Amino acid sequence: MSNKRKAQSTLFQSWNCEPKRQKTEENEKVSTQSNKENSSVSRKFKPEWTIKWSFVRYDVEKNAMFCKLCEKSGRNNIWTTSGCDRFKADAISKHAKTDDHLFATGAQKSSGDLDKSAAIAAEHERTAVEGLMMNIYYLAKRNKASSAIADLNKLLLHHNLTKFNSIQKGSKLMYEHHESVREMQNAMAKVVQDDLLDDIKNSAVYSIMADESTDVSTEKTLMLYVRYIKNGAPKVSFLEVVELAGDECNSENICNTILRVLEQRNLCVTNLSCITTDGASVMTGCRSGVTTLMKEKNCQLLSIHCIAHRLLSLLDKQQTTSHI
Numbered sequence: 001m002s003n004k005r006k007a008q009s010t011l012f013q014s015w016n017c018e019p020k021r022q023k024t025e026e027n028e029k030v031s032t033q034s035n036k037e038n039s040s041v042s043r044k045f046k047p048e049w050t051i052k053w054s055f056v057r058y059d060v061e062k063n064a065m066f067c068k069l070c071e072k073s074g075r076n077n078i079w080t081t082s083g084c085d086r087f088k089a090d091a092i093s094k095h096a097k098t099d100d101h102l103f104a105t106g107a108q109k110s111s112g113d114l115d116k117s118a119a120i121a122a123e124h125e126r127t128a129v130e131g132l133m134m135n136i137y138y139l140a141k142r143n144k145a146s147s148a149i150a151d152l153n154k155l156l157l158h159h160n161l162t163k164f165n166s167i168q169k170g171s172k173l174m175y176e177h178h179e180s181v182r183e184m185q186n187a188m189a190k191v192v193q194d195d196l197l198d199d200i201k202n203s204a205v206y207s208i209m210a211d212e213s214t215d216v217s218t219e220k221t222l223m224l225y226v227r228y229i230k231n232g233a234p235k236v237s238f239l240e241v242v243e244l245a246g247d248e249c250n251s252e253n254i255c256n257t258i259l260r261v262l263e264q265r266n267l268c269v270t271n272l273s274c275i276t277t278d279g280a281s282v283m284t285g286c287r288s289g290v291t292t293l294m295k296e297k298n299c300q301l302l303s304i305h306c307i308a309h310r311l312l313s314l315l316d317k318q319q320t321t322s323h324i
């Protein structure tokens with residue numbers, strides 16, 4: 001074949017074939033469009049699919065299906081972006097087998113397992129801490145040293161109490177350090193004190209008993225007891241031991257300490273009807289004793305010299321005058 005003939009043949013073929021290809025593309029385009037139109041007309045989302053495939057979510061506005069699991073685990077596919085509008089059960093089944101969806105399913109399962117484990121651990125810890133707090137409360141109520149908590153716990157573990165399983169040796173949940181014990185004591189004291197303060201506030205009037213003391217570290221402290229009315233009957237309760245304000249144990253510092261405690265506990269000084277103290281001049285001195293200073297804050301305040309201290313001073317006097 002000559003070159004001219006070859007060129008003619010190629011030209012003829014290309015001229016003859018091109019329209020055919022164009023025709024096929026057009027046919028495909030028309031066919032796809034027609035299918036899509038047919039699909040949107042005939043195929044609609046079926047609500048029962050959300051029962052069979054619980055991860056499917058149907059968006060009415062977008063008229064598309066989304067995958068809740070893929071969305072939750074931040075996957076980037078058509079089921080999380082524009083949504084799948086191919087409303088066929090087959091489309092959902094296919095998505096359920098994709099790597100993205102399987103990854104999302106795995107993440108959801110691990111997250112569920114983790115939550116479950118954390119909940120079980122928290123429940124065990126809560127039960128163990130509850131038991132430990134009861135032990136600490138038991139020691140405090142019987143005036144036993146807090147340092148006995150380790151031995152008490154050991155005894156309970158020895159008896160295989162399941163409640164204490166999570167505080168086995170080697171576990172971080174021992175809570176026997178003195179700081180932990182003090183934290184628990186403070187938490188319990190807060191509850192007890194809140195109840196007491198509610199009772200005092202509900203009482204029309206109340207009185208206090210105050211006495212100063214010095215602790216083992218030679219710190220000056222003030223002990224306060226309170227007497228109030230509950231259900232028509234008088235009750236006496238321990239209120240607080242506080243460090244004395246200032247360096248000296250004088251009437252001004254004692255008075256300021258009492259007023260500070262009452263203010264901190266939101267107890268009204270005008271409802272304070274009486275203050276009971278020992279007979280020391282710093283307390284009962286008529287010029288600048290604590291009771292005199294307190295009466296400046298509440299002119300109706302009564303002051304009582306403690307009967308036990310009076311009895312004590314009577315015995316002292318009897319001993320010194322026994323020779324008569």
Ligand SMILES: [Zn+2]
Pocket residue numbers: 055067068069070071079095100101104
């Ligand atoms: Zn998915």
